[in-house]
Amino acid sequence: MDILDYAFMQRALLAAVLVGITAPAVGIYLVQRRQALMGDGIGHVAMTGVGLGFLLTWSPVWMAALVSILGAVLMELIRWYGRTRGDIALAMLFYGGMAGGVMFINLAPTGSNANLTSYLFGSLSTVSESDVTAICVLAAFVVLVTLGLRRQLFAVSQDEEFARVTGLPVRALNLLTAVTAAVTVTVAMRVVGLLLISALMVVPVAAAQQIGRSFAVTFVIAVAIGVSVTIGGTVTSYYQDVPPGATIVLLTIGAFIVLTALAAPLARRRARSAAHGTTDPAECAIPGTRETSDEVGV
Numbered sequence: 001m002d003i004l005d006y007a008f009m010q011r012a013l014l015a016a017v018l019v020g021i022t023a024p025a026v027g028i029y030l031v032q033r034r035q036a037l038m039g040d041g042i043g044h045v046a047m048t049g050v051g052l053g054f055l056l057t058w059s060p061v062w063m064a065a066l067v068s069i070l071g072a073v074l075m076e077l078i079r080w081y082g083r084t085r086g087d088i089a090l091a092m093l094f095y096g097g098m099a100g101g102v103m104f105i106n107l108a109p110t111g112s113n114a115n116l117t118s119y120l121f122g123s124l125s126t127v128s129e130s131d132v133t134a135i136c137v138l139a140a141f142v143v144l145v146t147l148g149l150r151r152q153l154f155a156v157s158q159d160e161e162f163a164r165v166t167g168l169p170v171r172a173l174n175l176l177t178a179v180t181a182a183v184t185v186t187v188a189m190r191v192v193g194l195l196l197i198s199a200l201m202v203v204p205v206a207a208a209q210q211i212g213r214s215f216a217v218t219f220v221i222a223v224a225i226g227v228s229v230t231i232g233g234t235v236t237s238y239y240q241d242v243p244p245g246a247t248i249v250l251l252t253i254g255a256f257i258v259l260t261a262l263a264a265p266l267a268r269r270r271a272r273s274a275a276h277g278t279t280d281p282a283e284c285a286i287p288g289t290r291e292t293s294d295e296v297g298v
Contacts, residue, residue, distance in 0.1 A: 003238055011132045012124040012191065012244075016234040018139040019188040019200065020227035024208075025146040026184045027201030028219055029177055031209075032157035038075070038178070039198035042185045044094040045071030046194050047101025049186075050119045054108035060119065061134040061186060068182035071097060076178045080171070121193035122245030124237055131190050138187045145180045153177060154215060191230065193245035200226060200252060207256035210263035225255050 003009050023039075030038050049067030053060030071093065078089045105116050118126045146153070155163045156173045164170045181201070188197040204225040205218070212218030233248030240247075 008125050011127045015127050015135050015191050016230040019191045020230035022139050022142040022184045022187050023200040024204040024222035024226040026181050028205045029153050029157045031205045036202045039201040041094045042068050042182050043194035043197050045097035048097045051101040051104025055104045065186040069179050072178035072182035119189050120195050122191050127190050135187050138183045196245045196249050199249045203252045203256050207259045210259040
């Protein structure tokens with residue numbers, strides 16, 4: 001394949017695979033926590049990090065990671081202590097992050113404005129070797145957290161009060177989830193873009209829930225969808241000269257539509273099997289919710 005003859009496409013495909021794994025792996029916990037738009041908010045904050053990176057002539061990826069983590073921690077603190085004014089504080093944080101990014105970019109040396117577009121919407125040709133190194137390190141952290149602490153994160157995402165009663169460090173795990181989401185946004189911004197990453201964190205999970213009958217199955221399907229659409233979008237972007245981020249998101253939405261269409265006949269088949277007493281009760285659980293029966297064995 002001629003696509004692999006170019007070093008920039010090799011880097012882009014590697015980054016795409018890592019994004020396809022990490023975004024749904026974190027997104028499934030955000031969906032369970034009903035924080036589906038958290039990735040979008042962190043993406044706004046990350047713009048300040050990108051702008052600072054250009055202004056200080058330091059790696060925009062690492063600077064975005066640092067600023068995103070600080071923003072995610074602040075979001076969690078606002079969620080804990082903000083009470084009735086929490087939504088206003090979060091809105092100020094989101095819009096302030098975007099405004100800060102635009103301001104710093106304009107103060108940076110000439111040429112940074114063009115580079116900003118690649119961070120907002122993704123770009124294949126601008127993924128450098130240093131970007132790939134940073135993405136690999138950050139992706140490894142995300143995978144270790146989402147798989148190594150999957151039982152604890154699932155318990156907290158489902159019911160914080162119950163998790164607290166069982167002795168889990170709920171606040172620490174919430175902070176870790178927020179930090180992991182921030183790192184994921186940084187991993188994905190070079191391929192999907194800061195303004196579109198939230199879709200890749202949420203839509204594959206929503207699609208997987210249409211046919212997955214347990215948390216473990218939903219997790220695997222979501223990651224499989226994520227990898228498929230990121231690779232497909234990257235290859236399509238190369239051959240058709242279209243924006244990679246937009247292509248990946250549209251493919252993800254297409255996957256959701258297809259699986260939603262398949263879910264209805266599957267549900268009817270399960271219902272008929274249940275009526276005849278041939279279905280395992282565990283399969284009747286609602287996908288991706290606390291009614292599933294094998295989460296503890298994820």
